[in-house]
Amino acid sequence: MNEIRKKIVAANWKMNTTVTQGEKLVEDILLHLPGELNCTVIIAPPFTHLPMLVKKVEGTKICSAAQNCHQDKSGAFTGEISVDMLSDLGVNYVIIGHSERRQLFHEDNEIIKLKLDAVLAAGLLPIFCCGEPLDIRESETQNIFVHQQLEESLFHLHKDDFAKVCIAYEPIWAIGTGVTASPEQAQEMHMFIRDKIAIRYNKFVSETTRILYGGSIKADNAKTLFSQDDVDGGLVGGASLNSAGFLDIIRAACG
Numbered sequence: 001m002n003e004i005r006k007k008i009v010a011a012n013w014k015m016n017t018t019v020t021q022g023e024k025l026v027e028d029i030l031l032h033l034p035g036e037l038n039c040t041v042i043i044a045p046p047f048t049h050l051p052m053l054v055k056k057v058e059g060t061k062i063c064s065a066a067q068n069c070h071q072d073k074s075g076a077f078t079g080e081i082s083v084d085m086l087s088d089l090g091v092n093y094v095i096i097g098h099s100e101r102r103q104l105f106h107e108d109n110e111i112i113k114l115k116l117d118a119v120l121a122a123g124l125l126p127i128f129c130c131g132e133p134l135d136i137r138e139s140e141t142q143n144i145f146v147h148q149q150l151e152e153s154l155f156h157l158h159k160d161d162f163a164k165v166c167i168a169y170e171p172i173w174a175i176g177t178g179v180t181a182s183p184e185q186a187q188e189m190h191m192f193i194r195d196k197i198a199i200r201y202n203k204f205v206s207e208t209t210r211i212l213y214g215g216s217i218k219a220d221n222a223k224t225l226f227s228q229d230d231v232d233g234g235l236v237g238g239a240s241l242n243s244a245g246f247l248d249i250i251r252a253a254c255g
């Protein structure tokens with residue numbers, strides 16, 4: 001186990017489960033959660049589930065997260081949720097810049113930067129997603145691509161704010177596809193990101209920043225991915241919807 005960086009396992013339920021189903025899933029996870037939990041477990045359900053989740057996990061080792069937020073404080077933005085609404089509920093984290101938000105809802109680096117600032121201003125903790133599409137990986141320009149995402153959305157932060165950010169590297173070609181980045185590919189990119197953080201901030205900040213991997217993590221590949229030097233846990237989509245599978249991933253991170 002890395003002594004400086006406690007691992008994080010975060011579940012992204014996306015637009016899945018009703019509140020009733022979600023409640024059962026949380027109960028199953030809580031029931032079998034290892035007693036000696038030396039990693040952080042986060043659950044990001046749909047917005048409608050957050051009051052239930054916050055209540056259920058109170059006094060437990062599980063943290064809550066929203067999957068998105070709006071960048072403005074309030075106003076005429078039909079269908080949107082503000083950071084103040086989330087913090088009022090007692091939510092801990094907010095996922096920002098997930099590739100589905102970028103691709104399906106046209107969020108660019110500038111909007112993601114504004115969302116990040118809003119999350120931090122509200123006292124919430126951001127999970128900042130980055131990662132390249134398949135054509136960029138095939139042209140071997142993924143480092144340039146990810147570096148630009150960091151520069152344009154993240155590296156404007158002051159060191160003290162940056163220290164609150166958790167990064168999730170999620171190659172788009174691996175999300176929901178069943179194709180996982182190899183442990184070597186994940187390690188290579190995580191090391192690259194950590195190097196860029198050291199250059200922008202300093203060595204201490206780079207060594208204490210948690211960088212999660214996301215993309216088709218399952219119980220059977222989690223351990224190898226999490227054992228890479230610069231992989232500090234995972235953001236788990238599909239496999240987090242099954243309590244037994246998700247608990248195995250938690251054990252892989254905490255074991």
Ligand code: PEP
Pocket residue numbers: 012170174175176177178214215216217235236237238239
């Ligand atoms: C995700 O949605 O962040 C994700 C990594 O999904 P999956 O695990 O299903 O690839």
